Amino acid sequence: MILTIELLLRLILLIVIVLVACTCYLIMQRMKEVSGQQKSRAYIREKQLLWYRYFRDEEPFHTSLIPKNQFDIQAIEEIFVAYLNNLATPAISEKIKWFSNQYLQQHFLALLRSRKWADRINSMERIVDFQMDSLVEDCEKIDGKKYSHEEHFQLLKIYVVLKEEQFVNKLLSLPIVLSEYEYKRLLMGVDEEIFQELMNRFEELPETCKFVLIDVLGVKRNMESLPFLEAQLEYHHDDIRIRALKAIYELGIIIEAEKYEHFGLSSIWEERLMFAKLLGNLPITYSAAYLQVLLQDNSWWVRSQAAQTIGQDKQGREILQKFIETANDPFAIDMANEVLWRR
Amino acid sequence: MKVTERQLDHLHVGEDQLSESQMKRFFNVLKATVARSRVRMTAAFLTVQHVDEFSQEGGLQIEEEMTLYLESKIRQTDLLFKLSKPFEWCVLLTQSGEEETKAFLARLFSDVSTQENFLQKGFSICMAASVAEIGNSQVAYEQLIESGRASLSNSRQADDWHIEYIAEFKRKAEETVKVSILENNEIFSNVLHTSLEDLAIEYFNLEIKVFKDGYEFLESDFYHSGHTHILIMNDILPRKNGLEVLHVLRELPNQKKFITFMMTKRKSEANMLYAYEKGVDEYLIKPFNLRLFEAQIKRTFERLWS
Numbered sequence A: 001m002i003l004t005i006e007l008l009l010r011l012i013l014l015i016v017i018v019l020v021a022c023t024c025y026l027i028m029q030r031m032k033e034v035s036g037q038q039k040s041r042a043y044i045r046e047k048q049l050l051w052y053r054y055f056r057d058e059e060p061f062h063t064s065l066i067p068k069n070q071f072d073i074q075a076i077e078e079i080f081v082a083y084l085n086n087l088a089t090p091a092i093s094e095k096i097k098w099f100s101n102q103y104l105q106q107h108f109l110a111l112l113r114s115r116k117w118a119d120r121i122n123s124m125e126r127i128v129d130f131q132m133d134s135l136v137e138d139c140e141k142i143d144g145k146k147y148s149h150e151e152h153f154q155l156l157k158i159y160v161v162l163k164e165e166q167f168v169n170k171l172l173s174l175p176i177v178l179s180e181y182e183y184k185r186l187l188m189g190v191d192e193e194i195f196q197e198l199m200n201r202f203e204e205l206p207e208t209c210k211f212v213l214i215d216v217l218g219v220k221r222n223m224e225s226l227p228f229l230e231a232q233l234e235y236h237h238d239d240i241r242i243r244a245l246k247a248i249y250e251l252g253i254i255i256e257a258e259k260y261e262h263f264g265l266s267s268i269w270e271e272r273l274m275f276a277k278l279l280g281n282l283p284i285t286y287s288a289a290y291l292q293v294l295l296q297d298n299s300w301w302v303r304s305q306a307a308q309t310i311g312q313d314k315q316g317r318e319i320l321q322k323f324i325e326t327a328n329d330p331f332a333i334d335m336a337n338e339v340l341w342r343r
Numbered sequence B: 001m002k003v004t005e006r007q008l009d010h011l012h013v014g015e016d017q018l019s020e021s022q023m024k025r026f027f028n029v030l031k032a033t034v035a036r037s038r039v040r041m042t043a044a045f046l047t048v049q050h051v052d053e054f055s056q057e058g059g060l061q062i063e064e065e066m067t068l069y070l071e072s073k074i075r076q077t078d079l080l081f082k083l084s085k086p087f088e089w090c091v092l093l094t095q096s097g098e099e100e101t102k103a104f105l106a107r108l109f110s111d112v113s114t115q116e117n118f119l120q121k122g123f124s125i126c127m128a129a130s131v132a133e134i135g136n137s138q139v140a141y142e143q144l145i146e147s148g149r150a151s152l153s154n155s156r157q158a159d160d161w162h163i164e165y166i167a168e169f170k171r172k173a174e175e176t177v178k179v180s181i182l183e184n185n186e187i188f189s190n191v192l193h194t195s196l197e198d199l200a201i202e203y204f205n206l207e208i209k210v211f212k213d214g215y216e217f218l219e220s221d222f223y224h225s226g227h228t229h230i231l232i233m234n235d236i237l238p239r240k241n242g243l244e245v246l247h248v249l250r251e252l253p254n255q256k257k258f259i260t261f262m263m264t265k266r267k268s269e270a271n272m273l274y275a276y277e278k279g280v281d282e283y284l285i286k287p288f289n290l291r292l293f294e295a296q297i298k299r300t301f302e303r304l305w306s
Helices: A005-055 A070-086 A090-112 A117-129 A133-144 A149-162 A164-172 A180-187 A192-200 A207-220 A223-234 A238-251 A257-265 A269-281 A284-294 A300-312 A316-326 A330-342 B020-037 B056-073 B098-114 B141-158 B186-198 B214-219 B242-250 B269-277 B290-304
Strands: B010-013 B016-019 B041-048 B078-082 B088-094 B127-134 B163-166 B175-182 B204-211 B229-234 B258-264 B282-285
Touching: A005 A070, A005 A090, A005 B186, A070 A090, A070 A117, A070 B186, A090 A117, A090 A133, A117 A133, A117 A149, A133 A149, A149 A164, A149 A180, A164 A192, A180 A207, A192 A207, A192 A223, A207 A223, A207 A238, A223 A238, A223 A257, A238 A269, A257 A269, A257 A284, A269 A284, A269 A300, A284 A300, A284 A316, A300 A316, A300 A330, A316 A330, B020 B041, B020 B078, B020 B088, B020 B141, B041 B056, B041 B098, B041 B141, B056 B078, B056 B088, B056 B098, B088 B098, B088 B141, B098 B127, B098 B163, B127 B141, B141 B163, B175 B186, B175 B214, B186 B204, B186 B290, B204 B214, B214 B242, B229 B242, B242 B258, B258 B269, B258 B290, B269 B282, B282 B290
Parallel strands: B127 B163, B175 B204, B175 B229, B229 B258, B258 B282
Antiparallel strands: B010 B016, B010 B078, B041 B088, B041 B127, B078 B088
16 A cells, blocks of 8 residues: 555544544543542532531531532542541541441442442442441442452451451451451451450461461550460460560560470570560569570570660669679670670 | 838848849849749738737847748748838748748748747737739739738738738730641641630630641741740651651750640550650650640640749
8 A cells, every 4th residue: 555645644634633632631631630629629628627616516517518529528538537547536436437327328339339449449448447337238248259359358357347246257268368467457456355256266267367366465465365375385386486475575464484484495596585585574583593594595686685684674784794704605795795885 | 009110222131131122123033034934923921910019129029030030931942021111021932823822821820820939028929911923024013012011901900810812913924835737638737726726725825837847847937936836746747757857946955945746656665765765745646536635735835834
C-alpha cells in the first residue's frame, strides 16, 4: 500500500482528533474530581463544628449532617477517620457506629459488591473502623467467593471487632498463611475472652500464631496470663520457651524463682540470655550468684546481659567492682568494666 | 489611749528603719514580682486589743517586745514593718496567699494567747488582724495601707482574735498566653482549636494559632516573644517534626516559657522516655480523650500561679 500525502494527512487528522478527545476527557475528569473535592471540603468546612458539638454532647444530632451525595460521604469518612485516629472515646465510637449503620450502609454495601478489589478492601476497612455490624452478614455472604489474601485478612479483622465468638474458628480454618506481622496486627486488637480461647486451643494454632500469641501476652502485661506462659516453659520447641521467658520478663513478676533456675544452665544461649534478663526482676541478694556465673558465659550476649542486669541495681557497682578484683576470666572482667564505665 | 502616735515618715523593720518612700519602693518591687512570677503576696495587718488598759511606760515596752516577737515568727522571705499608729503592724508575706496567711495567723494567735512569759507585766494580750491578698501589680502602696487599716479598725471592733479579709486586691491581672497547635490534619487541628477556645480559663487570655508543620512554626515569629507559650504538637509532621521543633526551642535562652504537649501514636516505654529526656512536659497517646486533655491544660494553667 502506498502512503499518499492525502492519506497521511487524514491519519494525522484522526490522531489529532483522538488526542483532543482524550485531552478533553482527561480535563473533564480532572474538573469533576476537583469539583468533587471542593464539595467535600465545603461539607467539612460547614459541618465540622456541628459534628464536634454532637460528638461532645453539646448539641443533639442535626439532620443536616446526613449525607446528600457521594462527596458528603467522602467528607464524613474523612471526619470520622480523623476522630477515630486521634480522639476516640467509647461515646464517639458509638455515635460513629450508629450513624454509619444508619446512613452509610448502602454506600459501603455497593462498594463491597464492587468488582474492583480496591473498593472491596476499602469498604471492609471502613466496616471495621466504623464498626458497621449491619454489614457483617453481607461480608459473610461473599465469603464463599475467591477472596484475595488481603481480603481474608480484612475479614478476620471484621470478626475480631464485630463477631468475636467466631474469630478463633475462622482463624483456625483459614485457607491462607498469615505472616507474623499480620498475626500481630490481629491479636493486638482482640479482647480478653478471645485471648483465653486462644490459650485454651494453643495446640491447634499455627506455629507463627503461637509465637505471636506469646509475644502479645507479654506486650499486654496481663498478670493472668502468667500461669499459661509458665506452662510454655516446658514446651518442646525452644522458640516458644524463649518467647515465653521474654513475655514473663515483660510482665515484670516472678512468683517461683526456682522454676527458672535451670535456664541458667541451658545449652541454648538465648535461654541463658533471657534468664539473665529475668533475674533483673528479682532482688540482687538472690540473683547475684547466678549473674556472676553468667558473667563468665561463653556467649558475649549472655555476658553483656548479665553485666547490665547487675549494673541496673543500686548495689550493682559494688558487686561488679568486687567481681573485677576476684575473677580470673578476662572476658568477664572486660564486660564488668564496660558496664561500670558506662554508668 | 495613753500611747502617743509616732512620726508618719518612719516605719520600723526590725532594728533598721526604712523611710516611707523606701518602703513604698520596696513594695513596688515586690508587687511587680507578683505579676511576673505569678506568685501571690499577702499583707497581714495586726493590732493588739485593749491598749488603753496599758500604762504609757508599759505600753511602750509591750509594743517593743511585740515587734521583736513578731519578727521572730516571720520567715526570711517575709517583711515586718510598724505602721504609724501605735500597736499596728504589717507583715508582707511574699510567696503566700490568703490561705497560708490564715494558717500563719492561727499559729500566731494561738502562740500569743498561750505565751506565759511573753510579757511579765500581768497583761493578757488579745489581737485582731486584717488580711489583703495581692494578685496583681496595680495595687498602690497608699491604697493598701489605707484599706488594711480601715479593715483592721473593723476587726478590732468586731471581737478579740477576729480576722477581716480584704478582697479588692485579690483579682489577678489577665495575662496573654500563646498556644500553638502543630498538626497537619486540618479536621483534628480545628477540633483542638475549638476545644481550647471554648475552655474557660480564669486570668488567662489565649492567643491560639495553628501550624501545619514544624517548619512553618519555626519560620513564623509567633514564638519570638516573652509570653508563656503552650505547644501542642504531633510527633510526626512533614518538613520538621515535633522532636526537631522541641530541640530548637529547648536550645533557646528563654526555653522555660515553653510548655510542650507531644501527641503521638508511639506508646513504648523507650519512646516516652526519649521524649521526656528531650524536654517534653506532657505526653499524649493517640487516640486520647478530649475531656482529659482539657483537664490537663486547665491544670497546667492552674500550676502557673502559685
